């Protein structure tokens with residue numbers, strides 16, 4: 001591990017030499033947070049995304065985590081989903097299920113996947129309704145600052161264009177302020193129809209972890225994390241600032257290689 005706990009403007013950077021180390025640190029972090037949160041409030045509400053992040057979460061279904069985590073307290077949500085059938089190769093649910101969720105003893109009704117038999121619009125509405133019920137019954141916390149749910153942890157990946165969840169650069173979805181969950185039908189990355197948490201929901205979370213690896217994302221990591229001045233292009237990942245929570249970036253050395261002062265991260 002090159003620099004485990006660097007901080008930049010309230011953001012914690014965890015930069016790792018290898019994907020193996022990153023993956024273990026991520027599993028340790030999630031496991032500790034889950035233990036603390038379940039002790040405090042009896043449930044752990046985690047929302048995950050799709051993409052390369054999912055395989056990095058795969059350690060959770062291995063020793064020691066499989067036995068040590070109190071899975072009965074977990075409620076799993078999706079920060080974004082593609083509007084495809086659950087058995088489609090593009091489904092974020094399928095990817096997570098095949099990679100690790102199916103090997104974990106969750107309470108089945110606590111896996112809050114997004115309805116794949118509806119249009120993206122209707123699925124977003126229904127998903128928000130489900131989340132509202134769970135806030136009402138206090139399974140999910142409520143933010144005291146915004147009119148939003150307060151997830152215990154939202155885990156995001158980031159695309160090469162800086163998108164997080166299905167919030168894409170220069171897209172009007174970035175301006176959505178009232179809905180908790182919304183949909184798009186013109187995603188620049190296929191498939192075009194998607195359901196996504198909105199920025200206010202992500203920024204109301206108690207903890208947000210952004211997990212990014214690979215040199216092809218290094219420029220975008222730099223734009224998202226460093227102060228690059230007013231000419232910065234639209235980078236959704238840069239808009240992630242929990243209003244009453246913590247933000248951690250889990251990076252490998254390649255993704256961190258263009259951060260200001262990156263040389264201090266190498267040996």
Ligand SMILES: O=C1O[C@H](COP(=O)(O)O)[C@@H](O)[C@H](O)[C@H]1O
Nearest residue numbers: 049050051052053157158159165
């Ligand atoms: O389309 C999506 O892309 C992002 C990033 O994916 P990656 O494969 O480049 O890591 C992902 O976080 C998001 O959930 C997904 O729908």
